[in-house]
Amino acid sequence: MEKTTQLSVMGGGLVGCLLSLYLAKQGYRVDVYERRPDLRRTDINAGKSINLALSDRGWRALETIGIAEDIKKVAIPMYRRVMHDKNGNLSFQPYGQENQAIYSVSRGGLNQALLDLAEAEPGISLHFQQQVLEVEVVTNKVTMLDAVSGQEHQIQPDVIFAADGAFSMVRLSLQKTDRFNYEQSYLDYGYKELTIPPAADGNWQLEKNALHIWPRGQYMMIALPNIDGSFTCTLFFPYAGEPSFKSLQTSAQLEAFFKEVFPDAAALMPDLAQEFFENPTGSLVTVKCFPWSHGGKILLLGDAAHAIVPFYGQGMNAGFEDCTVLRGLLEQHQDDWETIFQTFQQVRKANTDAIADLAVYNFIEMRDKVADPRFLLQKKIEAKITAQYPDAWLPLYSMVTFSPDLPYAEALANGKRQEEIMRELMVHIQTEEDYNKPAVQQYLQTQLA
Ligand SMILES: Cc1cc2nc3c(=O)[nH]c(=O)nc-3n(C[C@H](O)[C@H](O)[C@H](O)COP(=O)(O)OP(=O)(O)OC[C@H]3O[C@@H](n4cnc5c(N)ncnc54)[C@H](O)[C@@H]3O)c2cc1C
Numbered sequence: 001m002e003k004t005t006q007l008s009v010m011g012g013g014l015v016g017c018l019l020s021l022y023l024a025k026q027g028y029r030v031d032v033y034e035r036r037p038d039l040r041r042t043d044i045n046a047g048k049s050i051n052l053a054l055s056d057r058g059w060r061a062l063e064t065i066g067i068a069e070d071i072k073k074v075a076i077p078m079y080r081r082v083m084h085d086k087n088g089n090l091s092f093q094p095y096g097q098e099n100q101a102i103y104s105v106s107r108g109g110l111n112q113a114l115l116d117l118a119e120a121e122p123g124i125s126l127h128f129q130q131q132v133l134e135v136e137v138v139t140n141k142v143t144m145l146d147a148v149s150g151q152e153h154q155i156q157p158d159v160i161f162a163a164d165g166a167f168s169m170v171r172l173s174l175q176k177t178d179r180f181n182y183e184q185s186y187l188d189y190g191y192k193e194l195t196i197p198p199a200a201d202g203n204w205q206l207e208k209n210a211l212h213i214w215p216r217g218q219y220m221m222i223a224l225p226n227i228d229g230s231f232t233c234t235l236f237f238p239y240a241g242e243p244s245f246k247s248l249q250t251s252a253q254l255e256a257f258f259k260e261v262f263p264d265a266a267a268l269m270p271d272l273a274q275e276f277f278e279n280p281t282g283s284l285v286t287v288k289c290f291p292w293s294h295g296g297k298i299l300l301l302g303d304a305a306h307a308i309v310p311f312y313g314q315g316m317n318a319g320f321e322d323c324t325v326l327r328g329l330l331e332q333h334q335d336d337w338e339t340i341f342q343t344f345q346q347v348r349k350a351n352t353d354a355i356a357d358l359a360v361y362n363f364i365e366m367r368d369k370v371a372d373p374r375f376l377l378q379k380k381i382e383a384k385i386t387a388q389y390p391d392a393w394l395p396l397y398s399m400v401t402f403s404p405d406l407p408y409a410e411a412l413a414n415g416k417r418q419e420e421i422m423r424e425l426m427v428h429i430q431t432e433e434d435y436n437k438p439a440v441q442q443y444l445q446t447q448l449a
Pocket residue numbers: 010011012013014015016033034035036048049051052053054130131132133163164165166167168169191234282301302303304310312313314315316317318319
């Protein structure tokens with residue numbers, strides 16, 4: 001039965017679209033307001049990040065709206081990290097068990113698929129080029145800017161869902177309310193997207209089914225495959241110092257630098273200088289805030305509630321998981337928005353704080369640790385422990401990435417406990433064979449059996 005409550009979702013990005021589908025399937029009428037033009041009908045980039053790593057939490061959400069199979073057809077499984085050293089030598093680290101992968105998907109493609117589904121849903125109306133300017137939280141009056149006419153107008157939905165991203169305007173309005181906690185922290189690093197085009201025969205110029213990393217201690221470059229045979233590379237680089245975005249000012253400086261530190265990649269980047277100097281430099285921010293709801297009439301979710309740095313490849317996955325949790329609460333509590341929102345934020349906050357912290361940590365792992373042979377040895381030892389004690393040990397990466405039912409906060413807590421055991425164990429281990437040493441086996445037995 002169609003319900004009369006008027007719901008508005010601010011932001012027609014990844015989370016806003018998915019959420020609107022969940023709401024419509026519960027019988028609500030939903031208006032989605034998106035600041036950008038319809039990306040299916042305009043030649044605009046969906047955003048600065050071209051592709052995204054989709055993993056189990058995200059897949060779970062997509063399965064419930066029946067598009068997981070279609071998306072999988074255009075997603076590229078990445079089974080392992082491939083590390084490139086300064087001489088072009090490669091080393092490898094599998095992400096999980098055989099057949100476990102994270103998937104490279106096009107942000108624009110996924111957003112378009114979700115918009116198509118939303119448009120086909122009778123309960124959903126999509127409004128493009130409508131930008132939220134401000135929300136009057138006492139009355140729920142929203143001031144919108146119509147980008148086509150340049151006119152401001154007001155709407156007054158019963159309930160507002162804010163999925164308007166890391167720089168949410170709805171959140172900005174909530175910041176002015178009493179006892180709203182807010183913190184944001186920027187890294188001293190920015191990111192720049194670059195391209196490795198397909199080979200002349202259309203094929204991928206690096207191993208296709210992998211996420212490539214050029215770890216260089218204080219900075220790094222990564223590359224994820226696209227279905228057209230290209231790779232999107234992202235350079236995570238300091239804003240200032242030596243080397244930095246500031247220190248590389250000319251094409252000659254840039255090319256000399258890339259040839260020295262990323263020689264194998266540089267040889268595959270014909271448009272390096274043009275892209276480097278023309279593409280924007282993105283900033284990297286963590287936003288934590290609370291409460292996420294106001295009077296049972298406004299709810300923040302996705303990046304608007306918890307923007308995290310991209311290094312775990314979990315921001316969208318966490319936003320999709322928000323929708324999964326909210327969907328369960330909608331079924332349980334029907335129109336009782338106050339209860340739904342209170343429960344949602346209580347359940348989610350500790351988990352999104354945990355993935356925010358894990359994401360910052362994963363930068364250090366990716367830019368530095370993966371270049372250390374002892375770190376790679378430790379990962380091999382961990383795989384052996386999992387094989388021997390499958391019920392007592394799962395690597396942290398697998399708990400985050402391949403365990404869609406395990407809350408992030410539990411993954412973090414388990415990971416910390418395992419890290420302590422691992423530290424003690426590695427004192428006795430120099431090679432893979434040392435895993436069978438009696439001291440190692442006895443220690444594991446006391447800790448895990
Ligand atoms: C470089 C980079 C790489 C990333 N890689 C990954 C990855 O591999 N895996 C992963 O899971 N996550 C990744 N993320 C994170 C991911 O992009 C975000 O977590 C995800 O996009 C959040 O979705 P969202 O719908 O909440 O916000 P968004 O995708 O930002 O959508 C918000 C929407 O709201 C619209 N909007 C904004 N302001 C207004 C307004 N005032 N009025 C109306 N509409 C508005 C925007 O135009 C946009 O369409 C990455 C992020 C970055 C920056």
